[in-house]
Amino acid sequence: MPHFAIIAVSILFDGLAYAMFLFITSVGLSVTMGLMGFVNLAHGAFAMAGGYVVVTLTRNFGIGFIPSLAIAAVVVGAVSVVFERGLYRRLYKATDLEQVLLTIGLAFMAIATATYFYGPIPKSVPLPLWLQGDINLGFRSFPSYRAFLIAVGAVLISVLWYAFERTNIGAKIRAAVDNRRMAESVGINVDLLFTLTFAVGSGLAALGGGLAIQLFGLSPNFAVLYLVLFLVVVAVGGLGSLKGTLLAALVLGVFDTAGKYLLADAGGFFIYAVTVVVLLIKPAGFYGRE
């Protein structure tokens, strides 16, 4: 196989895996921001929490990697409801700035707590045998883990797409994102809907955090380090849009990977350049509403 084709395939493969991580972690943020207009900068902290739960379950309790992921998602999702009901709820009418500051404050507290219990050194997670090693496709071998990530992403996308487009609840969410007041006036309980989507979104973030450990390692700074990426994906994709988040994750994921492959030093530049270009042309993102 010609050299450039191998590189292209590698970029696509790694880019896709990265995009899946971005999508899984960011989709919750996009929908909750689109639904309630609430700027939640603690979202990264939920992802980080999910990661640490997975680490604790696998290392301290010997639970398998996959079950740990599931448990982490459920636990963090449930805990997020406490935050939403107890704290966030008070600030739905507050200014953007106040929401930003409150959630950054929470993120700082989360990072400090994680540092206290787990220390600043990056953690890794023990993977089951079938996720270690490579899959050999002849011209190149690909890390099994990344293939796994792509598969998980594909499954989640299908499930979410189905839930969003084909179920009653999905329709209600879409209606409420589109026009909250009208949705309320036809009897949709937007408050309950929001708590539900917030819980699912946070749970997905936790899942993404757990999946990210193998890619990036997990340290307390994860909460703010990758927050920027999630915000970028959400802004570029458009608030409240599943399609948008997916498209943005794919575009940004592949561009970033390509940048790092082809221009090692300039790598980080691309993702932000793409963001600026997209936002200047379409300020509400790919599928956002103006």
Added chain:
Amino acid sequence: MAVSDTPATIDRTQARERAAEFLQRRHRFQPAEALPWLIAIAAYFIFPDRMTFGSQVLIMIMFALSLDLILGYAGIVTLGHAAFFGIGAYTVGLGAARLGWTEPISGLFAAAIVSAFVGFITGWFLLRYRGLTLLMLTLATAIMLQEAGNLRSDFTGGYDGLPGLAFQPLLGLFDYDLYGRANYIYALLALAVVFYFVRRIVYSPFGQALTGIRENVRRMHAVGSPVHRRLVTVYTIAAGIAGIAGGLFTQTNAYVTLTVFDFNYSATVMVMLILGGTGRLYGAFLGATVYMVLEDKLSKLSPTFWQFGIGLLLVLAVLFARRGLLGLLEDASKYWSKNKKVKP
């Protein structure tokens, strides 16, 4: 007085005069305004061995002041203000390291002009947007500048920083002593000059227009205000001031690295301003000082507890003290004076 003056007319005239007088006196210097400066001067004598730290506090006050113009007065929320701090810092740093430009005062002027220019260009494009879009655009711009600096790290010194910066003595007269006392006075004078300009802007009709934009931008459009032009103007000025703060940073530290562009700086200066109180000029003084002093004491004990504490403080501030420490002080003094009046 005319024959037709009834008591009602006289009353109205008096009400007019009272209202006019209030506005006419408002911009005059109040005695209480001398307080921060007296404290700053006192610090020079009381803490002669903490002057390096003192200079950094003054620099952060200036940085926070520049953010107050756009955040507190004009109501623009950005996440990339550190970009201008960094540009100023590097204008001075690169000027000294690559061009041999070591005269400090002209260096600050250069930092102001370059930062203001970049502020003008980016502001002109970006200030058409608000909300999340603007947050992301400003953040992305700051990060790109940082990455660009890293790209040419041979030229910029990258994250390791520019080595061996040395600056000429101020006006050829004052030598930089080991404890940084001359630096402190230098920074204090710079802050005083900058503050004077900022204060004039805030009390001018332009400053009032900014407040109008913050309070009700719809109304401003409807009365014919060129909102975008006003925003770009204040953004440019704020960028220039942040640049001066950055230039001072390089001069007083004789060192600069790419970390000056960090999101951390943008977030920290916002936290300082919120803590002190936005839209009040002196909130920057109070917030920056309290933050820096607390950080100095607490983060040495335990960085983790410091981070937790700041997070908690932010949460509490948003929930209970939205107008910051100055707001709390104002509320307290109002409560106190109300109680005083009740007493016979």
Added chain:
Amino acid sequence: MTAALEVQSLNRSFGALQVTSDVNLTLERGARRALIGPNGAGKTTLVNLITGVLKPSSGRVLLNGKDITSVSQADRARQGLARTFQINQLFRGLSVLENLGLVIGERDGHANNLWRPIGTNRAVLDEALDHLESLRLVDDALKLVRELPYGRQRLVEIAIALAQKPRVLLLDEPAAGVPSSESHLILDVVASLDPDIAILIIEHDMDVVFRFAKQITVLVQGAVLVEGSPDEIMNNEQVRAVYLGQHSRHGGGSGG
């Protein structure tokens, strides 16, 4: 003589929804015209189109004979077009006097001045106080707008529009939300406005309409149903059927 404001074949649609249909409207100098119609008729939308908040799908807006269809909202305001909003749009954290001063400052370009403190411009202060005096608001001059009762805030809303020294004034339900004990304040002000200004007033309150208007335009579902003098409108069968109905203060049976 050129009309102060002219709207020609104005159309506006949102997707499949046509909110403004082929509207023609003329305001001569000194006009006193009321725009009435049932809820959802598109009255505020029309005002938004005229002032430049919305862009029309087609049609033209002319101010003193000049085509301003592609001119920005702020520029239209500077050329003499002022409006009040249905819900007060004031600077709530500022005092009444500052609200006025701000508007005068923007009107005359003082707001370009970054140096001279506000209080030193006696001319602006005096003019602001004059406006307040004419609306009996001087005693509230230093009060913050958000501390005032809604009726007086509504007066400030009108004061701001007048401070722009407009040639055309669009009032969107000036008495809306004002308790009936205070609405006479608004009505008195509206009745005593400068006779040279062309005024279009959106109103539901028929008392106000009949007291104030010399001409009435009836808007239904975004299109002009009929125009005419108050008497003509009052006795128009179509209007009665669509709108006036039981709201007519002259009763259903009187009139010819």
